[in-house]
Amino acid sequence: MEIYETQAEIAKTKNWLLSLVVLVLVTFGVLVLLQGVALALIPLIFDISIDGLLGLMTGGATDIPNGRMALYFVQGVGSGIGFIVAAWIIIKFIEKAFLNLPLQVSRFNAQGFLIVLLITLGGMLFNAFLVDLNSKLVLPEFLSGLELWMREMEDQLMEMTKFLTDFQSTGEFIVGLVVIGLLAGIGEEVFFRGLVQPKFHQYTGSAHWGVWITAIIFSAIHVQFYGFLPRMFLGAMFGYLYLYSGSLVYPIIAHIFNNAFTVVMVYLANQGKVDFDLESADSISYPVSFAGFLVLLVGIYYFKKTNQSQNGELDQGL
Template structure:
């Protein structure tokens, strides 16, 4: 990637134009994802559609409280699947196809990374989890300055709503529910979000701004913000930055996709094993039980594995 490829006003005009185009595809994809997702919800839940007003209230109530409805888990998974597919994957695909005249396959260089690269990337995510949990606990206790009480209250309301939805989606009633969650929450989320945020958005910042570090952290901040879970903003941003560096180092979108998939799938697996009573530690309570020395050791190990990854990068 060339540094400072674009100069002067041309750089900022080009960046603004491409950002607006990407945002447009994001909005269209989001609309279509919600549309087809809600069609799937109606089909799976067999909601009556004769009375439009009653139907609208039923849909809104389902989205707010899916746990009240039998079969709500599968319907909500379908909604999540279509939303991620259209918003991120197809949104990114359309931008690449119609604006940059490129293919998704162009996000990878010709030479594929070695198996060791994927292994070290996944191990880095694994050993970094205690530090992430410690950071989550810290982030949850952040208080805004005086005068921002209304904003803080709104953030807490949104956080509570997202937490309730997360608990619902992590409540597996069968092995099939777990497999479905892995496919949607780990598989589609990792594929779509990495292509959108690292393959397209981060690459755009890097190309126009000319500084890969600024590009990585900007994309990571937007990636974290778009989840609308503000009390987990900083750990998610750091995780997104790690995915960003993986993409810069190896120029293969499959490396951050693999790391992202593992991070989400591991969380799902821990909840599944706890519900099956194969482990005694509740993953939901783990954030409150991470000692400082465990987080410190985690940071040291992450540093070690990142150095290993960088070695593979410089050798390749």
């Protein structure tokens, strides 16, 4: 079970609305502040003019020297580190909670690590099916305007993603791996699984509702309608890894592995060493996707069983 111990008045179930409002305000404030600081430092660190900076942020300038590195800097500070700082402020100063990190680390072991890698690989294979399914979703006619807007937003985000992963040097690849893989994996898991999921578990009285509500929020904040289902699925997978182990180490590893694998594949594709298209879903193999789903289910079953036998305090009824 997740570890989130606090006796603070604001964290009690009866104050759930106030607690969530404070969480949203603090998180939004921290992310905006750190992103603002990162943006203010770009002209000094990367020697990019204000006009060039605006062009980068709007996606209209892709030929600015150090432009990709500058965007990594903003994303790493404003998002990856931002989520860690926001979670730390809320946990330590507002709700005075205790995550018992030494206990969480002690629950990590080599067997669990290997099972989690297998689960994540299975989840990634099945996720190809969800990506394909989500890309084909069509809204009712009366929502055609909304659908057009979402398609345009999706195209803009894809162009930005392609720019960020169009590595022109080994240095850019390494920095991209750190920002997209490491910082995003740690920051988002500490915030969503370490802080948000236990709160919704407490508020709803259901561990499963806690996992899925958090997964929905996790997917929604990325503002990508046509990537909503696969990202929600990944969020739920990460959530169950925490729920069944009581250790954030496992979902962090799974998140980093998922993101880093994609970054590596894009890099190798750019080098002409593998055939991988970030945009294409045409190569999906349904048998492979559902084989991945079976691997995922079997892996989750053994992961849960193994951790329940090792951690006597875990809820056997989950």
